[in-house]
Amino acid sequence: MPYPIQDALLPTRHDDQYHAPGDALKRLPLRKAAVLFIATVCLCLCALLYLQLEQSRRHDLNQARVASSNLTRAMAQQAEDTFMKADLVLTSLVDWIQVDGFGPPLRSRLQKTFARRVQSLDQLHGILLFDQKGQWIVTSFEDLPRGPGVADREYFKFHQQNVSSVAHIGAAIRSRENGEWIIPVSKRVNDKNGEFQGVLLAGIKMSYFDQFFKSFSIDDKGSMFLGLTDGTLLARRPFVESQIGTSLAKGEVFQNLLPRATSGEAMFTSLVDGVVRLYGYRQLDAYPLVVSAASSRDSILAEWHDTAFRSSLIVALVMLGVGLFGWVFIRQLRVGERVEADLRQAQEALELIATHDSLTGLANRRLFERALDVEFGRGARQHSPLSLIMLDIDFFKRYNDTYGHVVGDHCLAQVARAVKDCCHRKADLAVRYGGEEFAVLLPDTDIHGAMTIAEQIRRSVMAKNISHTGSPTGYVTVSLGCYSFMPTGRDSMDVFIQRADAALYQAKHSGRNRSAVLSLEGGIAELMRSDR
Incomplete structure (x- = not known):
């Protein structure tokens, strides 16, 4: 790969x-x-x-x-x-x-x-x-x-x-x-x-x-x-x-x-x-x-x-x-x-x-942090937006409890493949962030582009029809949170990740199997969701 x-x-x-x-x-x-x-x-x-x-x-x-x-x-x-x-x-x-x-x-x-x-x-x-x-x-x-x-x-x-x-x-x-x-x-x-x-x-x-x-x-x-x-x-x-x-x-x-x-x-x-x-x-x-x-x-x-x-x-x-x-x-x-x-x-x-993660073949957090450092600097120099998608497999603990960890690993690999297939540009980076949580770093992409990719990933995972009796839908789904900003050269990686994670939390809190966007206007956080 x-x-x-x-x-x-x-x-x-x-x-x-x-x-x-x-x-x-x-x-x-x-x-x-x-x-x-x-x-x-x-x-x-x-x-x-x-x-x-x-x-x-x-x-x-x-x-x-x-x-x-x-x-x-x-x-x-x-x-x-x-x-x-x-x-x-x-x-x-x-x-x-x-x-x-x-x-x-x-x-x-x-x-x-x-x-x-x-x-x-x-x-x-x-x-x-x-x-x-x-x-x-x-x-x-x-x-x-x-x-x-x-x-x-x-x-x-x-x-x-x-x-x-x-x-x-x-x-x-x-x-x-x-x-x-x-x-x-x-x-x-x-x-x-x-x-x-x-x-x-x-x-x-x-x-x-x-x-x-x-x-x-x-x-x-x-x-x-x-x-x-x-x-x-x-x-x-x-x-x-x-x-x-x-x-x-x-x-x-x-x-x-x-x-x-x-x-x-x-x-x-x-x-x-x-x-x-x-x-x-x-x-x-x-x-x-x-x-x-x-x-x-x-x-x-x-x-x-x-x-x-x-x-x-x-x-x-x-x-x-x-x-x-x-x-x-x-x-x-x-x-x-x-x-x-x-x-x-x-x-x-x-x-x-x-x-790289040995199970999924995606980049791990170490490469993710390197990429963030490079893209923060590039975005600041070129005045181009940088977006991050955080996603999580819905009810994955129930999935492991129901089917076992071996099948759970296979599920992670299938979801990772769906995420990777939706990253069409060489600059896009798909990451296994930890456990059942993944991230996608999208250089030179605004919030609308990030939301489009997020929806592609969500639909791609649904299209695999991975059976999940512990989910209300009956198959494996993912929740996604998107955040985008214009780097200035004095930005915090942790804050960048936290805001995308906050959007992910809101997507899960609002019913899962959806994508949410976090935007900051006037110091007030607004959440927008895209249902199925």
Whole structure:
């Protein structure tokens, strides 16, 4: 429990009382020099370790950036070759179809041609021709699929609305022929007049890219992906079906990196799974595609972490040795300091015991008299009022007789806590004056302020609802007397206390559980009471 008044009133102690000044001057520089030397050695070791580890870390990251750049370049080349072969097949077939058409006499021949082209390219799932309404006309499969057609597909709508003859790469879809995931590459089919006649589509197997990605060596937390330039995810390693077709447009690669450069490397947290990786990315020149390969930061720096641990352990052992040597060197000096500190603490504890009540923790009469002497002088110098509240627990003898002295002590402690809680300023001093009687000294407070505090204390004690069968109210209450005056420098402490005590007596005489104010006007004492 803090005692602000005590801090101002207790005498201060200095180390000079226990040690000669000459001894302190001799010991202090040596201790500081030892500590400074040890700290300097340790800091130098730490600085050297940091520089070495930082250089090694940067080297590992640079090596990883080079490897990532090479990997994305290889991925981009392979992806471009894959789509270019499909594009060439579609271009040759579209040219043929636009010249000869796809009437019933030609469909058998077209089917066989489609099938041969699919067999010649491992990446192709199938080749499919749709008419202007999205219905299947010819496919590379032997049986023509049945169903509502593909008029609702994104690629079909694209070709309906765009006359461009450039191949269109759409978002990954499930084939309506067998349910396999494919990436559609399609071209518009026109008649001789340039009018829309249908769509020719080549489906690239998602499994082809899965095997393609697995041919590259990356760590378990690494990732690779193929996406459209608008951020649509086409294929990814590791493959997670629910992520196919999702948008990465708000990710770091599409949001910030690609607008600045079509290729590069950067380390950031993945939008998909939250793993920190070093990403290499590259946008294809021939198609609206982006490839990216990433290695997790943990795997890149795994060997560095091992080296850092071993180096740090060695430096830590060296620092421990230096520290132990320094500890032994200054131990004897610190023993003396501990003795001094213990003596100071013991002296402060004794002073606290001498100035505070052990039961309630409030100031005792000795500290109260010191405070009165200080505040009388301060009030006279600053012409500020000084107030005193004396309070007494009502029917406390009956309480002790009824509940015993142990419970009575607990009651005193609760009342003291209520008194202390109502002293809001550091300058206010709560005192156990004796027995069940308490006092509150209020510097720079007039009679109205003292009465306000007194009523707060009275209500606070009542609010605790301490049972007291010997009291008419049924619970513990207090009576309070207030007195305030303007110190002049020639005042008597005894008279000051007596007048507050007289107000307390009047409060008890008038029925208890109330606050009374004593004011002196024209030499006649007037009593004012504040009932509940």
